[in-house]
Amino acid sequence: MSRIDHAKAAGEFIRKTEHVAFHDRRLWDLREKRDAQTHGIAEWETLRELASGIKEHTLSHLSEYLEQFAAVAKANGVVVHWASTAEEHNALVHQTCPSAA
Secondary structure, three states: OOOOOHHHHHHHHHOOHHHHHHHHHHHHHHHHHHHHHHOOOOOHHHHHHHHHHHHHHHHHOHHHHHHHHHHHHHHOOOOOOOOOOHHHHHHHHHHHOHHHO
């Protein structure tokens, strides 16, 4: 299986106007379906606000949660790798999984 340059593929995709039109129609179709479902849930806004709060809390404490996860993973014999950049991440993946290169 060959590697895919997703940025290049996306650029080629959107150069075709029929693809852009399809994407826009599909996006609005999905939004309409989502909106239709939300009207059937009386507490939708409350749930949405709760989820937003959970997301905000999690992101603001992400480093703590990642450290907790790593400690538990290591205690279970998992090797945990840390990367601070995309390049470092990719290098770790290629070192760990040479066939992915």
